[in-house]
Amino acid sequence: MRDRDDIARLVREFYARAFADPLIGPIFTDIAHMDLEHHLPIMCDFWETVVFRAGIYRRNAFTLHEALNRRAPLGGAEFERWIELWTATVDDLFAGESAERAKAQARRIASSMRRRLAGGSGSALETIGTRERLAAAGEIDEVREAPAR
Numbered sequence: 410m411r412d413r414d415d416i417a418r419l420v421r422e423f424y425a426r427a428f429a430d431p432l433i434g435p436i437f438t439d440i441a442h443m444d445l446e447h448h449l450p451i452m453c454d455f456w457e458t459v460v461f462r463a464g465i466y467r468r469n470a471f472t473l474h475e476a477l478n479r480r481a482p483l484g485g486a487e488f489e490r491w492i493e494l495w496t497a498t499v500d501d502l503f504a505g506e507s508a509e510r511a512k513a514q515a516r517r518i519a520s521s522m523r524r525r526l527a528g529g530s531g532s533a534l535e536t537i538g539t540r541e542r543l544a545a546a547g548e549i550d551e552v553r554e555a556p557a558r
């Protein structure tokens with residue numbers, strides 16, 4: 410896995426599988442009515458930031474899943490399926506260091522999200538390291554300069 414094109418291939422393939430999944434598919438299609446073409450660049454920003462430390466994802470992924478969790482509870486089974494699908498998709502398309510990072514970081518972010526949704530702290534995520542990746546996962550807000558007046 411080398412660049413944004415590779416990330417885009419991975420993300421497309423992952424969501425094709427996720428949308429078709431009997432357990433979590435309906436969350437994307439029936440509940441969130443997720444428009445993949447709209448989301449693709451956002452997902453690519455996110456994964457480029459997580460895998461290649463690109464620092465280009467500046468949104469808060471956690472709050473979004475928190476809102477989603479109120480409409481469709483995201484529990485252990487859902488997160489396990491998400492990780493299973495992500496891991497299998499990465500393995501089917503890529504091998505190597507970046508692929509390993511994509512899987513490991515996804516696992517960390519998923520368990521942190523899950524813990525936070527269940528009301529705990531996101532401590533595993535807090536150990537990941539860079540602010541950039543914490544921000545990417547919605548664990549912290551991106552530090553922004555106050556607007557000039």
Ligand code: HEM
Pocket residue numbers: 433436437441443451452455468469470473474477483484487488491514515516518519522
């Ligand atoms: C059960 C597990 C999960 C479900 C059902 C799920 C579902 C969704 C849905 C429906 C959206 C689109 C929401 C909208 O804009 O309307 C979304 C966005 C997103 N998800 Fe997940 N998700 C799950 C886990 C994860 C995990 C583990 C990660 C990261 C490792 C992740 C990363 C993202 C990102 C980056 C976005 C885009 C956020 C943005 O718009 O800035 N999701 N997810």
